Amino acid sequence: MGYTFCSDNFDIRQIADSGQCFRMIPVTTGNKHGYRTIYKGHYVEVYQESGSNKVEVSCDEDTFNNVWREYFDLDTDYSSYADRLIMLNDNYITKAYQYGKGIRILKQDPFEMLISYIISQQKRIPNIMATVEKLCKVYGTKVMDEFTKKEYYTFPNSDEILSDVSKLDDLKLGYRDKYIIAACEDVRSVGIEWFTKGNVYERAMTVKGVGPKVANCYALFGCHQLNRFPIDTWINKILSREYPGGINLTGCEDFAGLIQQYMFYYERSIS
DNA sequence: GGCCAGGACCTTA
């Protein structure tokens, strides 16, 4: 079959439902239910029985070590974050962690995150996922995964999108289409590397259509800056209800973004 | 049919 590994603080269902990635969708093989994800021209299916720390992936050991170990941030010890999080002695955050302790902050592709979170504004998550998938189908490259023999589409680069912007109409982006085009033009002129160095938050903010929330999501999910704390409608609701005097993350600022994910995932589950 | 969505921009004061 595939390669199997064990990891604590890893739950593929929680990760898929945590709202940080938009191309991780359920797949079924026989009686096994898992998720597939795509990263930089790599495709993988992940199977894990709920509650188990044993995970099976549809690739060989080399590919796992070269691609997916990094993508899933498996060399980071999340239990040490948990130890420090508990020290906050914050009832809501503790509950949120216990509910979503299998969440990790994935190391996703910067350009894909920039475009995806521009799309995300004023949309619901299922709609975001459908729109991103369609973007890949319209502009990406069709590839067949050698291991599973399944076909998928890569996330397009800026040149592929700019090659024919009229096809963006099919995506029903509304007012966001001009933001996508602006982002692609900026990336084409300075290169995506410029957006991944220095103060990546400030650099993302230079793109028209990218504000504080999207720039924070880009920095957190696209550049793995775990100290970023994106404030969206859900987090805003939590802050005003649970923390009218302000939230205190003293001692945990360096992984505030992970805490944000726990809160986001937990709040949506109880609403 | 009104309301809101993993917001941001523009105008006004």
Place this chain on the structure above:
DNA sequence: TAAGGTCATGGC
């Protein structure tokens, strides 16, 4: 700098 209106589309 803060507040309010506007922007497309979709689902409930």
